[in-house]
Amino acid sequence: MSQNLYQPVNGEIVDIIDESPTIKSFVVVPEENFRFATGQFVELTLPGEGEAPFTPSSSPAVTEKMEITIMKAGRVTALLHQCEKGQKVGIRGPYGRGYPVDDYVGKEIYIVGGGVGLAPIRSLFLTLVDRIGDFKKVVCRFGARTPADFIYKNTLFGSWQKIDGVNIKLTVDKSDGQWKENVGVVTTILSPNDVDIKNSVAVVCGPPIMMKFATLKLLEFGFPDERIYLSMEKNMSCGLGKCGHCMLGQYYVCKEGPVFTYDQIKRYPNIWA
């Protein structure tokens, strides 16, 4: 292993999946087996161009390759979207703390996700499903702008819905005319009766505005602050708790996060920005 903290492991993009008009999943094979815990993130380098943090969307049980779902949002992600199979990349990490899945054993897990926020959630979902008997149930409430904007359509509209112990409801902000399920923001499909709040944990991941209102709704339902798990994506750069870019109050999101409980971060200003 390299003694250089900043040196990525070389890797290659072996497949690219179009998920939505603005989102693609990249299947990356690192030269060395790469282990991560669900919810941890990696720094993906496009050599010569730049580096950006992403939480892998694949199961941590798969170590010879990983999937990274990326929305075209800034300079580096736009360049990644132009890449083709065979592109060489660099991967550093994994960094930070992911979802404390072992703490969820015996509980109902209430997952609220939106847009590209389904990427880390997919990794968590696959991890939970691998040992579904350990949890009372997994309740998912996912939203997207339009039906076309949902990612992982094949599994989300299909096989995931049929898993015992899993309950999924979907909503879109705007219907395409064919959409049979709910229309409205994700908070419109949240109900205090979805889970037994006394024995549940909530997991929220999505665009900042969605995370804010979903969290407020969960608090209104009576979820305690310390059982709402938020994936706080900031502009993690070094991943080592040094460079400072991702600081959220006293925390380095790259080191103590990206998964925090609401209780940990609620006292800081502008957490949703």
Place this chain on the structure above:
Amino acid sequence: MSKVKNVFISELKPLLDTIAGQMDVYVPRKVGEHYIFERYNPSAAADVALNNIRVCTPVKEFLFPLRELAAVFPEPLEPKDIKPFAIFGLKDCDVRSIEILDKVFMEKEFEDQFYIRRREKMFIVTSDCSNPAQSCFCNVMGGHPYAQSGFDLNISQISGGFMIEAGSQKGGDFIQKHSQLFTVAGQDQLAERQKNRERTQKQLEQNNADMKFDVPVNTIVENSQDSEVYDQQAATCVECQACTRVCPTCHCFYLYDSVQKDYFVKMKMWDSCMRLAYARVAGGENPRKVLGDRLRHRFMHKLSYFLDRYGIDMCVGCGRCVDAEAGDVDIRTVLKKLYEELQAKGKKKTEAVR
């Protein structure tokens, strides 16, 4: 000469030449009213004068350069050993800033080998301050106008020459190995040094008499989360970022990738939390769009978060930011205003100094 901690030398040149015979030496040179470091050239130097205060640039540039290579593609970059080097004329605030940087870059499991390799090869020669600048406020931040630890050799000017003290094994070995340069320091010389130090300490305390706080600095800052002082004080900030560049403890950096002739590189460069886009994410959100919020974050990080994490303040009171800033934002004024506000709020906490 057996192991002696304090010795005397009448002039500095023989000492410098001896060190320069073993490694590169950087010495202070006066430019205008400030000092900078430059490479010592034994043949050009008649003698080197001691700097009465800190050099205006931060010592971090020797350990964590403004810009350095961090990674290479496709062949990886491994940290290399470097040659030993000496810095002459560092001050207590400088060695305390090194202690702070060590916490960050030598943190267990996150060791930055580029930093560590330089740190291990650095020979630190400190000297006592003789005439603190108006901007110096190290006494408020627990510092002194003379180093008490963290040096290999320390120099104190006294009548007729200089007292040299060994502060480490390396320094002690140096004195022993080159004992022909020195005489053993006498009690009267030690007493003179003590008298000088007390005089300078008193001068500092007088200069900063308006910064006598009856609560720890972190208590002042921790109670300022909702304070308007930051917005008011940041009103004249021109975002020159000089405060963070010259700060010897600020260590934020930026990683960027670029193309060389036939390979790719990842570079590491100093950054500043006072910069607008510093915390912005790809989607465009920015938790600290407003200057006052960035100033607040800088204070919180330096004087509260860092203390919580590493048990030490991230400010040594060197006052470089006061000298450098272009927009009249003075760390001392901000602290004083926050303290006044805290007193007015009657929220004074009487908890013991941490």
